[in-house]
Amino acid sequence: xxxxxxxxxxxxxxxxxxxxxxxxxxxxxxxxxxxxxxxxxxxxxxxxxxxxxxxxxxxxxxxxxxxxxxxxxxxxxxxxxxxxxxxxxxxxxxxxxxxxxxxxxxxxxxxxxxxxxxxxxxxxxxxxxxxxxxxxxxxxxxxxxxxxxxxxxxxxxxxxxxxxxxxxxxxxxxxxxxxxxxxxxxxxxxxxxxxxxxxxxxxxxxxxxxxxxxxxxxxxxxxxxxxxxxxxxxxxxxxxxxxxxxxxxxxxxxxxxxxxxxxxxxxxxxxxxxxxxxxxxxxxxxxxxxxxxxxxxxxxxxxxxxxxxxxxxxxxxxxxxxxxxxxxxxxxxxx
Amino acid sequence: xxxxxxxxxxxxxxxxxxxxxxxxxxxxxxxxxxxxxxxxxxxxxxxxxxxxxxxxxxxxxxxxxxxxxxxxxxxxxxxxxxxxxxxxxxxxxxxxxxxxxxxxxxxxxxxxxxxxxxxxxxxxxxxxxxxxxxxxxxxxxxxxxxxxxxxxxxxxxxxxxxxxxxxxxxxxxxxxxxxxxxxxxxxxxxxxxxxxxxxxxxxxxxxxxxxx
Numbered sequence: 132x133x134x135x136x137x138x139x140x141x142x143x144x145x146x147x148x149x150x151x152x153x154x155x156x157x158x159x160x161x162x163x164x165x166x167x168x169x170x171x172x173x174x175x176x177x178x179x180x181x182x183x184x185x186x187x188x189x190x191x192x193x194x195x196x197x198x199x200x201x202x203x204x205x206x207x208x209x210x211x212x213x214x215x216x217x218x219x220x221x222x223x224x225x226x227x228x229x230x231x232x233x234x235x236x237x238x239x240x241x242x243x244x245x246x247x248x249x250x251x252x253x254x255x256x257x258x259x260x261x262x263x264x265x266x267x268x269x270x271x272x273x274x275x276x277x278x279x280x281x282x283x284x285x286x287x288x289x290x291x292x293x294x295x296x297x298x299x300x301x302x303x304x305x306x307x308x309x310x311x312x313x314x315x316x317x318x319x320x321x322x323x324x325x326x327x328x329x330x331x332x333x334x335x336x337x338x339x340x341x342x343x344x345x346x347x348x349x350x351x352x353x354x355x356x357x358x359x360x361x362x363x364x365x366x367x368x369x370x371x372x373x374x375x376x377x378x379x380x381x382x383x384x385x386x387x388x389x390x391x392x393x394x395x396x397x398x399x400x401x402x403x404x405x406x407x408x409x410x411x412x413x414x415x416x417x418x419x420x421x422x423x424x425x426x427x428x429x430x431x432x433x434x435x436x437x438x439x440x441x442x443x444x445x446x447x448x449x450x451x452x453x454x455x456x457x458x459x460x461x462x463x464x465x466x
Numbered sequence: 467x468x469x470x471x472x473x474x475x476x477x478x479x480x481x482x483x484x485x486x487x488x489x490x491x492x493x494x495x496x497x498x499x500x501x502x503x504x505x506x507x508x509x510x511x512x513x514x515x516x517x518x519x520x521x522x523x524x525x526x527x528x529x530x531x532x533x534x535x536x537x538x539x540x541x542x543x544x545x546x547x548x549x550x551x552x553x554x555x556x557x558x559x560x561x562x563x564x565x566x567x568x569x570x571x572x573x574x575x576x577x578x579x580x581x582x583x584x585x586x587x588x589x590x591x592x593x594x595x596x597x598x599x600x601x602x603x604x605x606x607x608x609x610x611x612x613x614x615x616x617x618x619x620x621x622x623x624x625x626x627x628x629x630x631x632x633x634x635x636x637x638x639x640x641x642x643x644x645x646x647x648x649x650x651x652x653x654x655x656x657x658x659x660x661x662x663x664x665x666x667x668x669x670x671x672x673x674x675x676x677x678x
Contacts, residue, residue: 214498215498218497218498221497221498222497222498222499230634232497232499233497284560285499285502328634330633330634330637332633419574421575422575422577422627422628423571423575424567424570424571424574426567427561427562427564427567429499429501429502429559429560431498431499432494432497432498432499433498433499433500433501433559434491434494434500435488435491435492435500435501438501438558438559438560438562440559440560440561440562440564
């Protein structure tokens with residue numbers, strides 16, 4: 132196991148979880164271990180100690196079913212501690228819920244994620260309206276532990292649960308005219324208080340996009356869970372993109388539309404401030420944001436006595452895997 | 467010294483706020499990025515105190531109570547104190563005490579440069595805030611202390627540059643600043659004096675009536 136257990140979780144599960152839930156969970160884990168053993172796989176000592184401080188969630192039955200067959204630790208990061216769950220869920224940028232880091236956690240519970248419809252359109256053989264179950268049912272659920280680097284110079288390490296975006300795209304059969312994938316976030320002001328204030332400069336709905344080869348890269352993930360459970364609303368429930376070598380704002384949340392398009396889509400931050408946020412937004416310590424340096428990052432959680440400032444890695448540490456996508460490109464121009 | 471107890475109360479309350487923030491940070495109540503929160507809080511605290519110091523003169527005009535002026539210097543000094551702590555927190559939490567980085571930031575990033583200019587402005591005001599400087603500088607003292615107005619504008623610009631997508635809070639500060647600056651325009655000030663005189667006259671009349 133390559134994951135160092137974060138110190139904040141260094142306590143017995145029975146100390147932090149109500150006993151009934153704890154026993155319940157233990158039964159579930161035994162069941163999971165049993166089914167893994169039955170499948171002839173080594174029983175994985177997953178979840179328990181690492182996700183001890185995770186609040187359990189009500190997940191749809193199909194999710195629980197998929198969870199039992201999940202490939203735990205399919206991708207891990209070396210020598211990195213997983214960010215404690217309370218931090219990953221209470222320090223978020225999700226402007227639809229408000230501008231402060233705590234707003235998404237405060238207001239996220241207002242979001243209704245069931246039922247959820249994702250519209251697929253554009254240059255694609257199988258357009259239509261899909262439920263999440265439809266989209267992910269055939270793909271294997273994988274746990275992938277990725278570094279997450281925000282453009283604001285802070286970072287975390289998150290254990291996502293999701294399916295390969297390439298898998299999902301292949302099954303939708305885009306045509307050869309599909310050069311880019313465009314994603315759109317839900318815009319539902321009655322459940323998203325951040326959209327109702329007059330002060331936000333964002334033009335909703337939030338839009339992000341990837342070049343086709345970026346979307347088809349094996350690291351690109353459509354996440355439906357994290358920390359061994361479904362995604363909390365503030366983290367982009369019920370499904371979101373995760374592109375670990377790009378700044379966090381590329382990893383669009385709560386997706387309701389996936390469009391296959393010929394032209395590079397106009398994305399939200401790029402349209403708002405083109406001199407500050409590019410379409411590519413690859414993590415790059417050598418190219419500063421006009422207002423701050425990207426050479427370093429604050430790995431959260433930091434504390435009063437250790438600000439935990441560290442050097443940012445090229446492509447967020449995924450250079451070996453993704454650098455070839457940008458061969459010959461001027462990354463200073465295409466930031 | 468006038469109002470020593472009120473001054474002491476003011477001192478203790480303004481001094482206790484950063485201590486409270488430190489306590490929150492130490493107990494992990496500021497979330498996973500306490501350094502950033504402290505930097506932001508201290509910066510906004512400095513701005514609020516600067517606005518408060520500029521509110522004392524209009525408050526005197528409006529209420530006729532000259533006591534307000536007794537607090538003006540202390541509040542102004544606190545604005546400088548918060549701003550200095552804001553810089554220290556920025557160096558420690560956001561730059562990890564990499565001073566070479568600070569030099570680069572100062573040159574490359576206009577909003578950091580603006581922050582530095584504002585801090586120098588506040589430093590000059592703080593250094594010349596003593597009775598001795600007032601006597602020494604005489605008439606020039608008042609002239610010198612007018613740099614508080616451009617300093618305030620620089621501070622607002624510094625903050626506006628940092629705002630990422632939400633200008634709500636900034637607009638609030640900017641509105642208060644606009645009101646306080648407008649109150650210093652001679653014609654507005656005269657009207658203010660008249661209004662408050664009429665208002666206080668009516669109050670006094672009411673009192674007499676009630677008593678009679």
